[in-house]
Amino acid sequence: MPQAPAWALLSAPPRTQAPAPPPNLRSPRAPAPPLSRPRGSDGALGLETCTALVSEVISFPVVQLHLNRTAMRASQKDFENAMSQVKLLKKDPGNEVKLKLYALYKQATEGPCNMPKPGVFDLINKAKWDAWNALGSLPKETARQNYVDLVSSLSSSLESSSQVEPGTDRKSTGYETLMVTSEDGITKIMLNRPTKKNALNVEMYHEIMHALKAASKDDSAITVLTGNGDYYSSGNDLTNFTDIPPGGVEEKAKNGAILLREFVGCFIDFPKPLIAVVNGPAVGISVTLLGLFDAVYASDRATFHTPFSHLGQSPEGCSSYTFPKIMSPAKATEMLVFGKKLTAGEACAQGLVTEVFPDSTFQKEVWTRLKAFAKLPPNAMRISKEIIRNREKEKLHAVNAEECSVLQGRWLSDECMNAVVNFLSRKSKL
Numbered sequence: 385m386p387q388a389p390a391w392a393l394l395s396a397p398p399r400t401q402a403p404a405p406p407p408n409l410r411s412p413r414a415p416a417p418p419l420s421r422p423r424g425s426d427g428a429l430g431l432e433t434c435t436a437l438v439s440e441v442i443s444f445p446v447v448q449l450h451l452n453r454t455a456m457r458a459s460q461k462d463f464e465n466a467m468s469q470v471k472l473l474k475k476d477p478g479n480e481v482k483l484k485l486y487a488l489y490k491q492a493t494e495g496p497c498n499m500p501k502p503g504v505f506d507l508i509n510k511a512k513w514d515a516w517n518a519l520g521s522l523p524k525e526t527a528r529q530n531y532v533d534l535v536s537s538l539s540s541s542l543e544s545s546s547q548v549e550p551g552t553d554r555k556s557t558g559y560e561t562l563m564v565t566s567e568d569g570i571t572k573i574m575l576n577r578p579t580k581k582n583a584l585n586v587e588m589y590h591e592i593m594h595a596l597k598a599a600s601k602d603d604s605a606i607t608v609l610t611g612n613g614d615y616y617s618s619g620n621d622l623t624n625f626t627d628i629p630p631g632g633v634e635e636k637a638k639n640g641a642i643l644l645r646e647f648v649g650c651f652i653d654f655p656k657p658l659i660a661v662v663n664g665p666a667v668g669i670s671v672t673l674l675g676l677f678d679a680v681y682a683s684d685r686a687t688f689h690t691p692f693s694h695l696g697q698s699p700e701g702c703s704s705y706t707f708p709k710i711m712s713p714a715k716a717t718e719m720l721v722f723g724k725k726l727t728a729g730e731a732c733a734q735g736l737v738t739e740v741f742p743d744s745t746f747q748k749e750v751w752t753r754l755k756a757f758a759k760l761p762p763n764a765m766r767i768s769k770e771i772i773r774n775r776e777k778e779k780l781h782a783v784n785a786e787e788c789s790v791l792q793g794r795w796l797s798d799e800c801m802n803a804v805v806n807f808l809s810r811k812s813k814l
């Protein structure tokens with residue numbers, strides 16, 4: 385499945401057209417885009433325009449221009465300068481900001497939104513339409529000024545926030561979305577998209593599978609999965625639903641089910657002790673997978689939430705089988721069907737979590753314990769895991785296959801589409 389950066393929401397090309405060239409194929413000195421852009425052949429918001437706008441916004445490095453920030457009203461020149469300034473941003477400002485920029489640009493140049501509302505499946509254009517429409521009758525001059533102000537604030541904040549977070553520079557492992565280290569007999573796989581609450585994008589699914597396969601063969605005795613930042617993981621990255629391949633949503637759902645089945649299969653088959661260090665809240669698939677771990681240690685700040693019904697979806701990660709066994713069918717139903725969020729203490733009482741630690745001493749206590757575990761004879765641990773787990777493996781693979789097939793259908797439902805659109809457009813209302 386093609387990998388979609390988070391900002392694909394805005395920059396994905398229209399299905400029937402050739403994709404816009406990636407930023408690194410563009411001329412570094414390409415001229416600024418004209419202010420007046422042609423309307424798209426789709427007759428709605430102008431998909432070519434949107435695509436061009438956003439990719440240009442991110443990709444054109446041009447000379448630094450200074451904004452006249454003392455002016456009360458932005459002139460046309462200020463506006464043009466701001467458009468150029470946007471292209472100097474070294475860091476992707478995120479979908480929310482790009483939607484704001486898009487909406488303000490449209491309002492400043494064309495006035496209030498006068499396009500028909502895109503259909504519910506047209507996720508990208510619907511998000512753009514929502515953002516523009518939310519500006520109501522904001523005067524063109526005010527939109528222009530707001531655009532200039534927003535770019536000005538972005539220029540300073542993104543420059544200063546370009547520092548690498550501690551530990552995130554360990555690219556030597558070759559992973560983009562993970563930090564993987566191996567020491568003291570422990571391979572640690574750390575989910576590393578802290579600004580997205582460690583949501584699992586397509587790249588991360590692939591990288592986790594790769595890291596697990598490597599860990600199963602390396603010298604370490606145990607393997608640990610944890611999260612960087614305040615979240616363990618917010619589950620599936622909901623922008624995974626946005627880049628629709630030429631085969632349409634059906635192909636997207638089919639590919640997703642194939643990927644999910646392979647991904648969960650790696651956890652079912654993992655041969656060494658696999659331990660989750662749940663450093664903060666966990667959502668969706670990051671919770672359901674816990675039933676396939678050999679031990680789960682949680683900070684008392686962690687929560688466990690599987691809002692599948694809210695999302696029009698159904699359980700995965702073999703949780704439809706493991707959770708009723710671990711915690712009783714009724715308790716599993718509260719979580720998996722009604723979306724009840726558990727505290728770490730509750731999850732421990734239900735048997736999903738092995739032990740809870742105060743957040744203030746969590747890392748120290750857990751890692752001391754894990755280092756002691758990792759000194760145990762590795763073959764004995766591996767064989768003991770095998771005898772505990774092996775008679776369930778076949779059943780787990782069958783459950784996994786069934787869950788993926790059910791989910792494939794769910795992803796095509798209105799309930800699911802609406803929930804995803806609601807999440808993606810929640811912040812685009814200005």
Ligand SMILES: CCCCCC/C=C/C(=O)SCCNC(=O)CCNC(=O)[C@H](O)C(C)(C)COP(=O)(O)OP(=O)(O)OC[C@H]1O[C@@H](n2cnc3c(N)ncnc32)[C@H](O)[C@@H]1OP(=O)(O)O
Nearest residue numbers: 478480579580581583618619620621622623640644668669
């Ligand atoms: C191959 C496909 C396999 C599919 C497997 C099936 C899996 C199913 C699931 O996992 S279902 C669960 C899906 N997850 C969610 O529904 C959680 C959605 N996120 C949230 O509800 C909230 O973001 C939050 C409660 C996790 C955190 O809220 P808050 O503290 O207010 O932070 P923000 O919302 O501002 O988040 C910061 C930043 O992160 C982005 N983000 C967070 N989670 C996700 C996500 N799951 N998908 C995409 N993006 C996410 C959020 O948009 C913000 O981004 P921004 O700064 O706006 O660019």
